[in-house]
Amino acid sequence: MRAALKFPRFVPHCAAIYILANFLLPAQAQNASTPETHGIAVVNMDRSVKPGDDFFHYANGDWIKRTEIPPDRPGVNVFTSLADLSDKRTSSLIEEAAKANAPAGSNTRKIADLYNSFMDEPGIEAKGLAPLAPHLKAIAAISDKRQLARALGESLRADVDPLNNTNFHTPNLFGLWAAPGFSDPEHYALYLLQGGLDLPNREYYLSESEHMRQIRAQYLAHISTMLKLAGFTDPDARASRILDLEHAIAEKHLSLAENDDIHKADNTWTQADFNSKAPGLDWPEYFRGAGLSGQASFIVWQPTAFIGESALVASTTLETWKDWLAFHLIDTYADALPRAFDDERYAFFGRTLTGTPQQRPRWQRGVILVNGLLGDAVGQIYARRYFSAEAKAQAQSLVANLIAAFRQRIDALSWMDPATKAEAQAKLNTLYVGIGYPETWEDYSAYEVKTGDLLGNLWRSDLFEYRRAIARVGKPVDRHEWCMTPQTVNAVNLPLQNALNFPAAILQPPFFDPQAPDAVNYGAIGAVIGHEISHTFDTEGSTFDSKGRVRNWWTPADLAHFQAATAKLAEQYDTYKPFPDVSVNGKQTLAEDIADVAGISAAYDAYHAALKASGKPAPTQDGFTGDQQFFIAFGQNWRSKEREAALRRRILTDSHAPAQYRAATVRNIDPWYTAFDVQPGEALYLAPADRVRIW
Ligand SMILES: [Zn+2]
DSSP states (O other): OOHHHHSOOOOSSOTTBSSOGGGOOOOOOOOOOOOSSSSOOGGGOOTTSOTTTOHHHHHHHHHHHHOOOOTTOSEEEHHHHHHHHHHHHHHHHHHHHHHSOOOTTSHHHHHHHHHHHHHOHHHHHHHTTGGGHHHHHHHHTOOSHHHHHHHHHHTOOSOOBSSSSOBOOOSSSEEEEEEEOSSOTTBEEEEEEEOOOSSSSTHHHHOOSHHHHHHHHHHHHHHHHHHHHTTOSSHHHHHHHHHHHHHHHHHHSOOHHHHTOHHHHOOEEEHHHHHHHSOSSOHHHHHHHTTOTTOOEEEESOHHHHHHHHHHHHHSOHHHHHHHHHHHHHHHTGGGSOHHHHHHHHIIIIIIHHOOOSOOOHHHHHHHHHHHHSHHHHHHHHHHHHSOHHHHHHHHHHHHHHHHHHHHHHHHOSSSOHHHHHHHHHHHHHOEEEEESOSSOOOOTTOOOOTTOHHHHHHHHHHHHHHHHHTTTTSBOOTTOOSSOTTOOOOEEEGGGTEEEEEGGGSSTTTOOTTSOHHHHIIIIIHHHHHHHHHTTSTTGGGBOTTSOBOOOSOHHHHHHHHHHHHHHHHHHHTOOSBTTBOOOTTTTHHHHHHHHHHHHHHHHHHHHHHHHHTSOOOOBTTBOHHHHHHHHHHHHTOEEEOHHHHHHHHHHOSSOOHHHHHGGGGGOHHHHHHHTOOTTSTTOOOGGGSOOOO
């Protein structure tokens, strides 16, 4: 996937991803400190703060005092430090590969050739538009709507993912996703999604705000400039017709919120259904172009968009569609064209759309590109170098203890129906928790990389991924397949696979350190993994059963009990006021707050089970007991400093509470009171009856 090159993509609302990527930033290298000690970072604590008054500042106060937010960033936290470290490591792996002179056909050679082809600016400049010429010629030769349908089909790519990575955007007419079927999650099915817009989503075309109007005016100029650079006559008139067409497409699109409702997305259409339900586009010809004539059915995510877009193919002139195809082609591959194209694309998508004044250095973009196209090839080297088999085994045993803890907690629940409990246990039985790196690596042997052919390399990669996707239809699902590379600092929940991925890059201090005491690992990464596991059987997880089928397995009574029990937690978060005029919205953050309580509760049980099994007392560190280390490590997960504007925006848009209140989750956990001798009158103190216990 090469989306990262197009415009920095944010994950605005992804329930599946543990840490919202609001902090995704220009990769300006900021050295992440390597801890000399293995355990909690005492040096970051402010011991003048009482833990019972403000646990976040107690655990992180000195770090906050001495840390300055770099001028080009909205904030810094654990996540950004680890991302910087991972970027640095990845770029040196790629640069090593680029110098290695590895045998032809090997992954290392592909990394080298791809990276070098991106860095060969004189070669790219010398070729001009020639690499794109055959494709532009083919578009120019389209003489009727039937040929248009075929060309539109030929442009279909596997470039969307509505559920795991929540990517709904493709500039092609439609996008394809190969994934476990909604009704038959044992086998791969093909999903088709709306597409056709170059701007990020429909709001950019339809919003009447002054800001969006200005963006549209600049977008119109951008289309015209690109066409002019490519030698088209009459670029202004063509640009305005293209924008009109995209505006009409946008009117047919579903909004982001509607896209999220998977019950609306579960529509199986046979090939014949496309003809009868969505007339306009020559569908048999479209599917022939896409190489999908033999495919009996598809899951259509947004039927109304398919009806609308198909009708637009009939009602809009052939010339407009050809210009739209040509412009999208040039814009999509601008980074493989001479500098004038690349700069123009950045001027609009980078500067205008994201407000980022400067394009990243070319070498950094090369690293991002290689990470995107050959992510597993890089990841394999990354994992070998930075994540040992021992670390993996240790993290896996931590996960096993967490699952055992959840098992006991579910059994002990008073509010859940026995049948629902049985399904929750079944989900735990089949849950796959991927640790560090995948069980198998993507095979790139069918992807041909050539030196000095950047555009061809990008084109062949898109086709390689597309063919790989359509080749899976009907095959049994590999539930152990990963959707993140080991070098990614994040975690993901794959509901159709009933699986979680925790890449190597997040399994690092302060989250996880094989040499740190158990107390610290369980308090830090244990609580994070516990948070994710709990999502598999909470209100989010209740939509998918143990086999990944879309089926609500909670009873109405379970839901009623759950809502009553959780209302108290929402009230607790409503009391948090980061600024005098702003409160946390406890309802908005509730699902994540519940998962935080569940995560730390299960991690605490699992830690004590591990301690008991070891037969040894918990080692102290700087006088802190095992339980104290456990809770401080949890508090240090949330080490964070953020600009006021960014924090205000987060409170409006993020489904997670701000870091300082996530650290305060501890006030719901009884052993925290014992560990720090927290007494009535201290700010975080809750009477035992007011502490929220859900799982
Ligand atoms: Zn979550």
